[in-house]
Amino acid sequence: MEVESEAMTGYQHREIIPPDQFRQQVRVHIVDAVQRLDAQASHASLAMLDDGERDLWVHALARKGGWILCGPDIASIKFGVLNGYKDRLISLEALLSAIGHKPKRKLQEHQTAKWLGHQIAQIQLDEQFRKLK
Incomplete structure (x- = not known):
């Protein structure tokens, strides 16, 4: 969710992508508080990342198979x-x-x-x- 927000707001001077165009091109995986807490229980250093990077890693760490x-x-x-x-x-x-x-x-x-x-x-x-x- 944080990654989507950053992409659509131009956060950190990135190109702003309209929400409808973003959702047509990218599948958004929601990361909730429980997933964050579970991931941080094993990887405390996730807390050192900004919200978007943290959620990206939380999602990646939960994926099965190659990524x-x-x-x-x-x-x-x-x-x-x-x-x-x-x-x-x-x-x-x-x-x-x-x-x-x-x-x-x-x-x-x-x-x-x-x-x-x-x-x-x-x-x-x-x-x-x-x-x-």
């Missing part, structure tokens, strides 16, 4: 790496390439596989240094 998460939010990437989901993180560049889509304009740096790889490596390195202290 991937595409998003350049540093806190979300950190959550994924530190909780063992590094292999489920994918850049927009890699996702588009995997489905055979070539963007008409150059992707922003934070949408590239190189950028995501750097963020993951930095998070892992920071965690190793934290453990040494």
Whole structure:
């Protein structure tokens, strides 16, 4: 629900998507308070994410089978790496390439596989240094 709200309001300077157009293109999975509490019982660090990223992870963690998460939010990437989901993180560049889509304009740096790889490596390195202290 939070993800839908962010997409339709232009939160954080994103392009505003009209609600009817959004619902035609995207399936919205409602995340309720019980699901949030259940997920946070196993993953307390979900509380460190903004509402939209938290709900995205709550939904992803409850899914059965394969799933991937595409998003350049540093806190979300950190959550994924530190909780063992590094292999489920994918850049927009890699996702588009995997489905055979070539963007008409150059992707922003934070949408590239190189950028995501750097963020993951930095998070892992920071965690190793934290453990040494």
